[in-house]
Amino acid sequence: MRKPQGAAARSACAAIAALAVAAAALPGDACAAADLATLPRDLSPWGMFVNADAVVKTVMVGLAAASLAAWTVWLAKSVELRRCVVLARAGLDRLESDTTLQQAAADTADQRDAVAQMIHTVEREASLSGGAHDDGFRERVALRLERVEAAEARRAAVGTGLLASIGAVAPFVGLFGTVWGIMNAFIGISKANTTNLAVVAPGIAEALLATALGLVAAIPAVVIYNHLTRRVSAYRALLGDASAQLLLMISREAARPPQRARAVR
Missing domain, CATH: 1.20.5 (Single alpha-helices involved in coiled-coils or other helix-helix interfaces)
Structure with missing residues (x-):
């Protein structure tokens, strides 16, 4: 037993x-x-967005909207600048041909592009000046052309300021989301009374996602801004060539009457 x-x-x-x-x-x-x-089961980008804090989620939505706005501005301004450049080159070719101010004004009577506006403003100044082609007339025409050129350049650059703002602000907005997410991760450590990495992993992942979205919004915005700025500068150079051609046209027309008078004699 x-x-x-x-x-x-x-x-x-x-x-x-x-x-x-x-x-x-x-x-x-x-x-x-x-x-x-x-812990959230899904750590994909969409899962992290769904399970994110309200502040981090707001930051992500704002950055996504900023990125969408940047690409929308790129598409709209690319189409607009392409059309403006095509019209400006056509107008410049018209001015470089053997034509007069009256004929150019008649050809562009129903047009409203930049070169047509420059032709119309020169014709209006010629009519106000009574046909006098002295130095004062040329100075007034140059002033009018400069104002039209500047106004068209400003109109072509509308929207690029938004790209500059997105490129400058988006990284800091993403950084704010990062700081907020990491802060929530440490608060989760304090409440859980554990240093297990699985507790802080979701918050850190959300914070890094906010940083990534900030870069996704900022980098294309800066690249698009530089690209559109170069295209606006090229468009303004075309308008400068058109302005020079109009001044040359006025100078030729001012020199023609004396030549005709000498030919009659």
Whole structure:
């Protein structure tokens, strides 16, 4: 009978030891299970957005809207500048041909592009000046052409300021989302009373996603801004050539009457 009693005693001791080990391990396992239960299952970009804090989510939505606005400005301004450049080159070719101011004004009577406006403003100044082609007339024409050129350049550059603002502000907005997400991650560590990396991983991931969206919005905006700025400068150079051609046309017309008078003599 002693052997069965000894075996039972040893079994009881082993069971007590197993219960002690299980009891010692229970709080940590329960805490880890609770942490895993509260963690989001989906750590894809969309899952991180859905489970993000309200502030971080607002930052992400704002950055996505800024990126969409930048690409919309690029598309709209590219189409507009292409059309303006085509019309300006056509008008410049017309001015470079052997034509007069009256004929050029008649050809562009129903047009409203930049070169047509320059031709119309020169014709109006000629009619107001009574046909006099002196130095004062040329100065007034140059002033009018300069104003039309500047106004058209400003109109062509509308919208590029938004790109500059997005390129300058978007990284800092993304950084704000990063700081907020990391702050929430540390608050989660404090509340969970654990240093398990799984607790802080979602918050850090959300913070990094906000930073990435800030760069996604800022980098294309800067590149598009530089590209459109170069195209606006090229368009203004075409308008400058048209202005020079109009001044040359006025100078030729001012020189023609004396030549005709000498030819009659």
